[in-house]
Amino acid sequence: MHVVKTVSIALSLFLAGPAAAAEIEALAAECDSCHGSMGVSAHDDVPTIAGQDATFLSKSLRSYQIWGRPCLKSSYRTGDTARPKTDMCKISSGLSDEDIEALGIYYSEKEFVPASQEFDASRVAAGAALHEANCDTCHKEGGHAAGRGPRLAGQWVPYLKTALKYVPTGEHLVPPMMERAITTFSAEEIDTLMNYYASQQD
Ligand code: HEC
Ligand code: HEC
Incomplete structure (x- = not known):
């Protein structure tokens, strides 16, 4: 009995790992259609999220969930750009606490690439x-x-x-x-x- 239980826990941990990673990759593909490939934005009204602090990223997503900061309407920049405009409040409302933690870590581990922009x-x-x-x-x-x-x-x-x-x-x-x-x-x-x-x- 004891042995069976241990085996099934080990098996479920084994299955949870890759499944969760695939789920985060799928979510991130959605984020990247505005935030840019691997979170590096090519659009000056969309922030780069790659390489930002994980705690900051997760905290921001939780703020959007409760309308703790403004949510600006945005079109999709790549992929199916005919999708209706949406905003970060709507997007974050579909995320679980686990997704938010995992997305924060995922993007914090990507490389921040500074924007190429004009200045005086x-x-x-x-x-x-x-x-x-x-x-x-x-x-x-x-x-x-x-x-x-x-x-x-x-x-x-x-x-x-x-x-x-x-x-x-x-x-x-x-x-x-x-x-x-x-x-x-x-x-x-x-x-x-x-x-x-x-x-x-x-
Ligand atoms: C339809 C386009 C779009 C999609 C899809 C999208 N975002 Fe955003 N995101 C934006 C825009 C535009 C802003 C900045 C304007 C605002 O705050 O409303 C933003 C802001 C953010 C910020 C705040 C960053 C900062 O520096 O303050 C975070 C974090 C973020 N998005 C994460 C995500 C994550 C994670 C996903 C995927 C689950 C995602 N976004 C999907 C357009 C998008
Ligand atoms: C006491 C700490 C503190 C000081 C001092 C401070 N900031 Fe901030 N700043 C923050 C925090 C915390 C946030 C994130 C707020 C949130 O949750 O969205 C932030 C967010 C920002 C943002 C939004 C960035 C983004 O990616 O969304 C800008 C721009 C900014 N700060 C500029 C400044 C400037 C310019 C100064 C100096 C004049 C300054 N801050 C001083 C703590 C500080």
């Missing part, structure tokens, strides 16, 4: 200084590494700007220290910061 070289140094003074505590190593917040360096700037628009309105909840900085900065200062993030292409 004359504003990069000022942007780096603003980052160092106001943002580096949580977006570490000049924004190249996650801290309490995600990597920012090399992320698509149009996406970052859209994300910041919803901070002063309270629609995108961020730590008070970040909210204070963002709400007191002028549009010009935000632009200066963005030129720094865009310039970080390696």
Whole structure:
């Protein structure tokens, strides 16, 4: 009896492994049809999710599930692009807690590839200084590494700007220290910061 039970547990663990991996691959194929191959986005309004911190990714998906941040309507970029537009709130509502954990780990293990985008070289140094003074505590190593917040360096700037628009309105909840900085900065200062993030292409 005891032996049979042990064998069946071992067998179910063996079966769960590959089946779960295949399920995550199938889900990720869906994500990649907007976020780009292996989570590296080719579209400036869609963030790259490859190489972001696993905890940040899972936390974001849970926020979308409860409308804790705005969900923008988006078309599919590859595959069957005739599918109706959807958004991250709808997408995340279909995910289980296990899927969310597994997707966070899956994308965190992929390589972040900085976006190739334009910037004003004359504003990069000022942007780096603003980052160092106001943002580096949580977006570490000049924004190249996650801290309490995600990597920012090399992320698509149009996406970052859209994300910041919803901070002063309270629609995108961020730590008070970040909210204070963002709400007191002028549009010009935000632009200066963005030129720094865009310039970080390696
Ligand atoms: C139809 C296109 C589309 C699909 C499919 C899609 N996403 Fe998104 N995703 C977006 C867009 C656009 C944004 C940014 C706008 C927003 O926040 O609503 C986003 C934002 C995110 C963010 C926030 C990243 C950040 O830096 O804050 C995460 C995490 C995310 N998506 C994960 C996923 C995962 C995981 C899947 C698959 C289960 C997925 N997405 C499927 C379009 C899509
Ligand atoms: C006290 C910590 C903290 C500080 C300081 C901070 N942030 Fe953040 N930031 C966060 C956290 C946490 C998030 C993720 C919020 C969420 O759950 O969506 C975030 C998210 C962001 C996002 C959205 C990125 C994405 O991929 O979705 C941007 C853009 C951003 N921060 C810019 C800044 C800038 C610019 C500064 C400096 C002026 C700054 N932050 C200072 C903690 C911080």
